[in-house]
Amino acid sequence: MTEMMLDIRNLKVSIPTDRGLLNAVRGVDLQIAKGETLCLVGESGCGKSLTATSIMGLLPRYAKVTSDRFEMVGQDLTTKTDAKLAKLRGRDVAMIFQDPTSALNPTLTIGRQLTEGVMRHEKLSRSEAEARAIEMLDRVGIANPAARLTQYPHGFSGGQRQRIMIASALMGRPKLLIADEPTTALDVTIQSQILTLLGELQADLGLSLLLITHDLGVVAAIANDVAVMYAGRIAERAPVAGLFAAPRHPYTKGLLAAIPVPGVTPRGSELPAIPGRVPGLIGALRGCAFRDRCAIAGAECAHDPVPRISAAQGQFIECVKAGEVTA
Amino acid sequence: MIPMIRLTDIRKTYRLRRGMFAPTEELVAVNDLSLEVAKGKTLGLVGESGCGKSTAVSIMLGLLKPDRGEIEIAGQKIGTMPVADRVRLIQPVFQNPNASLNPVKRIQTLVGQPLQLYGGTNVDAEVKRMLDLVGLPARLADAYPGELSGGQRQRVAIARALILGPRVLICDEPTSALDVSVQAQIINLLLSLKKELGLTMVFVSHNLAVVEHLADHVAVMYLGQKIEEAATDALFADACHPYTRVLLAATLLPDPQAGLPEQKLGAAAADPFAAHRGCLFAPRCPAMRQSCVEDPQELRTLRESLVRCERAV
Ligand SMILES: Nc1ncnc2c1ncn2[C@@H]1O[C@H](COP(=O)(O)OP(=O)(O)O)[C@@H](O)[C@H]1O
Ligand SMILES: Nc1ncnc2c1ncn2[C@@H]1O[C@H](COP(=O)(O)OP(=O)(O)O)[C@@H](O)[C@H]1O
Ligand code: SF4
Ligand SMILES: [Mg+2]
Ligand SMILES: [Mg+2]
Numbered sequence: 090m091t092e093m094m095l096d097i098r099n100l101k102v103s104i105p106t107d108r109g110l111l112n113a114v115r116g117v118d119l120q121i122a123k124g125e126t127l128c129l130v131g132e133s134g135c136g137k138s139l140t141a142t143s144i145m146g147l148l149p150r151y152a153k154v155t156s157d158r159f160e161m162v163g164q165d166l167t168t169k170t171d172a173k174l175a176k177l178r179g180r181d182v183a184m185i186f187q188d189p190t191s192a193l194n195p196t197l198t199i200g201r202q203l204t205e206g207v208m209r210h211e212k213l214s215r216s217e218a219e220a221r222a223i224e225m226l227d228r229v230g231i232a233n234p235a236a237r238l239t240q241y242p243h244g245f246s247g248g249q250r251q252r253i254m255i256a257s258a259l260m261g262r263p264k265l266l267i268a269d270e271p272t273t274a275l276d277v278t279i280q281s282q283i284l285t286l287l288g289e290l291q292a293d294l295g296l297s298l299l300l301i302t303h304d305l306g307v308v309a310a311i312a313n314d315v316a317v318m319y320a321g322r323i324a325e326r327a328p329v330a331g332l333f334a335a336p337r338h339p340y341t342k343g344l345l346a347a348i349p350v351p352g353v354t355p356r357g358s359e360l361p362a363i364p365g366r367v368p369g370l371i372g373a374l375r376g377c378a379f380r381d382r383c384a385i386a387g388a389e390c391a392h393d394p395v396p397r398i399s400a401a402q403g404q405f406i407e408c409v410k411a412g413e414v415t416a
Numbered sequence: 417m418i419p420m421i422r423l424t425d426i427r428k429t430y431r432l433r434r435g436m437f438a439p440t441e442e443l444v445a446v447n448d449l450s451l452e453v454a455k456g457k458t459l460g461l462v463g464e465s466g467c468g469k470s471t472a473v474s475i476m477l478g479l480l481k482p483d484r485g486e487i488e489i490a491g492q493k494i495g496t497m498p499v500a501d502r503v504r505l506i507q508p509v510f511q512n513p514n515a516s517l518n519p520v521k522r523i524q525t526l527v528g529q530p531l532q533l534y535g536g537t538n539v540d541a542e543v544k545r546m547l548d549l550v551g552l553p554a555r556l557a558d559a560y561p562g563e564l565s566g567g568q569r570q571r572v573a574i575a576r577a578l579i580l581g582p583r584v585l586i587c588d589e590p591t592s593a594l595d596v597s598v599q600a601q602i603i604n605l606l607l608s609l610k611k612e613l614g615l616t617m618v619f620v621s622h623n624l625a626v627v628e629h630l631a632d633h634v635a636v637m638y639l640g641q642k643i644e645e646a647a648t649d650a651l652f653a654d655a656c657h658p659y660t661r662v663l664l665a666a667t668l669l670p671d672p673q674a675g676l677p678e679q680k681l682g683a684a685a686a687d688p689f690a691a692h693r694g695c696l697f698a699p700r701c702p703a704m705r706q707s708c709v710e711d712p713q714e715l716r717t718l719r720e721s722l723v724r725c726e727r728a729v
Contacts (some may be wrong), residue, residue: 132595276464276622277666278681285676303595306668310676329672347600348670349629351652356629357607362600366565 094265094297095121095144098158102139105151109371113139115321119299120403121265126291126298128308128329130344131318134367137301140318141269144299145184146174162264180210183258187270189250193242199226199253200238207260225256229286248279255286262294269301284311305348309333314403317341320368320378325406337406339383377408385410418491420584420616421453421476426485428471428640434689443688445471446482447640455583458610458617460631460648462624462663466688468640469620473588476618478502489584500534507577511589513569516576517561523547524557527575534580546575549612551605567598574605578613585609588620603630624667628652636660639686639696642715643724650720656728657721658703695725703727 102114113136121127129137143154144161159166162181166173178184186192194202203225204218213221219238226234229252242250251271258266268287272280288311291298302308308315312329317338325338336342343363354360365382368374376391377383383390389409398412399405426449431440446468453459461469474480476487478494487494489505497505510516517526527546528539536542547554550571561569570590577585587606591599603626610617621627627634628648635645636657644657655661665677680702690696694709701708705727713724 132597277624277668278464278662281666281668281677282679282681285679288676304668305596305670309670309672309674310668312672333670333672344596345670347596349600349603349625350669350671351625351628351667354629356648358629359604359607360600360629362604363597364601366567366598 091122092163093120093160094123094125094162095119095299096158096160097144097156100140100143100156100159101154102136102143102148103153104139104149105153106371111371112373113321113370114143115370115374117318117321117323119316119323121297121299123264123297124291124295125313126288126300126311127314127316128312129299129301129316129318130303130305130308131324132344132367133303134370135318136321136370137303137318138269141184141267141299141301144267145178145182147178147184176210180261181263182265182267183261183263184267184269185251185254185258185271187273189247189254190242192254193250193257195242198239198241199245203238203253203257203260206257210261221260222256225259226253228259228290229253229256230282231256248275248282251275251279251283252286255283255290259290259294263296265297265299266290267299267301270303271300272307273302273304280307281310287311305344317344320374321370322378322407323405324379324408327404327406328402331404337411338408339385339410340379343382343384417454418488419452420455420457420490421451421459421618422486422488423449423451423472423476424486424488425450426472426475426482426487428468428475428480428482441689444640445688446475449485449637449640449642451635451642451645453616453618455616456610456614457632458619458630460627460634461618461620461637462622462627462634463637464663464686465622466639466686467637469637470588471640472637473508473586473618473620476586477506477508503530503534503582504580505582506584506586507580507582509570509573509577509585509587509590511592513566513573514561516573517569519561521560522557523552523559523561523564523572526561526572527557527579530576530580536580542579543575546579549578549609550575551601565598566594567601570594570598570602571605574602574609578609583614584616584618586618586620589622590619591626592621592623599626606630624664625669636663639688639690641696641724642722643697644721646721654719655721656718656723657697657725658701658728659697662702697725 097119100114100117104111117140131137142148203222207213208218223234231237231252272283290296315327315329315332316323317325319340325341336345346361363382368378375393377395380386380390395407396409397405397407426446428446430443430445433440475482524543528543531539531542552571591602619630631648633647634651635642638659644660655664662680681700694711695713698704698708713726715722715724718728
């Protein structure tokens with residue numbers, strides 16, 4: 090049996106708002122094996138970030154989180170306490186965000202920010218912690234790392250700051266790294282450097298990676314497995330090659346068709362857009378949440394719950410008509 | 417034939433400090449930029465953030481005065497043109513429609529505003545026609561921007577840009593904040609508007625796949641300079657400049673077989689304060705040699721491209 094670094098069943102996150110309860114995550118299953126990269130992809134507002142922040146235990150107090158199973162890096166957290174999660178955070182599990190500028194404190198040196206956590210969690214001495222910081226900065230491709238420890242974030246470019254964020258996340262030698270749109274704000278040349286780095290780290294350190302993105306190019310470049318999220322649920326989960334070669338959920342198909350591909354999509358041709366927009370998530374959603382936008386929707390799509398068609402290795406599609414979707 | 421858009425030798429610098437107590441320095445945002453777009457054609461303008469695309473756009477729109485150089489739209493100099501004439505000729509669509517759409521005004525008012533301002537008649541009928549043109553249901557005329565989706569707000573921005581009947585539309589990253597499904601809707605809309613109205617367009621984007629789909633020819637910028645320009649087919653099939661090649665390689669396609677490009681660039685990011693002698697890309701260039709930094713690099717014709725690199729073959 091493969092060792093699971095993350096095993097979540099039926100994760101739900103609800104947030105009270107003045108217009109009613111926002112059911113942003115509505116029963117998500119996620120499993121990530123050791124050393125695997127799972128990409129969580131979907132349009133904005135689908136609940137990707139809330140899924141990640143709830144895994145990290147970083148949601149605001151007023152958010153309601155429940156799950157049937159929540160196991161992470163070998164620990165059962167189903168009846169988790171904040172204290173238990175806080176202990177894992179910054180050690181076995183770490184997270185990096187889209188915007189490194191907001192995650193790095195501009196008034197503290199890089200050295201201070203990198204060493205603080207491990208000095209507290211692992212009771213390392215300052216010199217031990219600094220030695221590890223130098224090792225990690227070197228690992229992520231920051232030149233002359235020892236001299237960099239005394240510098241402040243503003244002296245670094247956007248790409249370098251994202252590298253420093255990654256070094257910071259690696260300080261506690263995590264087994265699971267969660268990256269929420271880590272390259273969305275970066276130029277494509279820097280993006281490919283950061284993705285290459287994440288791939289190398291994963292191979293060298295045996296990291297498991299949950300990478301959240303809305304960019305299917307990023308998914309194709311780095312994922313082993315893909316989970317496509319729509320309106321708070323996973324619509325389809327499949328290995329990357331299969332997903333791109335033969336998407337089965339109409340939403341996955343729609344997303345892939347909407348991207349122009351140089352040399353493939355005829356220039357100036359009408360792109361097959363998905364009509365409409367992601368539904369509001371306040372209150373209950375019954376039946377398939379995609380059916381208003383779906384080209385093949387029928388009466389049976391309103392039935393609740395939507396059946397899940399499962400295949401080998403944890404693959405599944407939630408679509409009552411999945412058999413009818415042609416590639 | 418006179419090109420619809422012509423920029424000649426545009427230069428724009430900013431004076432600024434790098435730190436609170438640092439001396440002021442000159443940042444060259446756009447340098448030596450010449451461009452021509454024929455009537456009914458679309459120019460794609462690409463390059464990394466900070467390379468001067470938006471500055472060039474503001475200059476084309478007559479919103480920013482260049483230090484030197486000439487801008488002509490439909491054969492008329494934009495610098496001396498009355499605003500009322502200018503806005504009837506050339507209009508922008510920006511990345512973030514929220515910035516230009518007052519949240520407390522109704523869509524009806526927002527779309528009709530340019531016409532009100534510049535003395536148009538039949539405003540209500542025109543707004544109706546515009547909403548229809550951009551594919552928005554008439555009932556949204558009474559809505560506020562906050563009630564609309566991102567894609568709908570971008571349609572409102574386009575309707576507002578078109579109500580004065582301009583001949584040129586300058587789109588600065590119009591789909592960059594949108595999801596791919598909505599991006600496709602907006603691209604389709606721009607394509608059909610271009611055909612229907614005979615618009616000349618400049619389409620600025622950092623997404624090369626989108627540019628490839630929309631543009632007839634493409635100019636690539638690096639640190640304020642045009643470093644390559646070619647017809648879209650030629651650029652994508654046979655890019656000449658090392659930077660264009662890196663940019664194309666780094667564009668990730670929805671194809672798991674394609675993988676990640678090999679690392680070819682130095683880690684250093686582009687430095688906008690770099691001395692402007694020789695090739696500005698040299699510090700990161702895989703093909704660089706000493707003469708690249710010592711000799712000024714001029715644009716020259718190579719195969720089907722105009723390229724600023726002595727080493728390109
Ligand atoms: N703290 C919050 N309070 C209220 N609503 C929120 C909060 N965080 C997220 N949401 C809403 O929850 C939904 C899912 O958000 P998010 O997880 O950020 O989506 P994604 O990351 O897929 O774009 C969105 O409708 C968003 O507006
Ligand atoms: N108002 C301004 N003051 C000072 N510098 C500016 C200003 N606007 C842009 N710049 C600088 O000019 C360069 C070009 O910017 P911009 O035209 O916005 O590039 P792009 O649109 O390609 O990202 C950048 O280095 C940017 O920081
Ligand atoms: S001029 Fe030299 S450094 Fe510049 S792009 Fe060409 S080869 Fe590279
Ligand atoms: Mg998000
Ligand atoms: Mg810009």
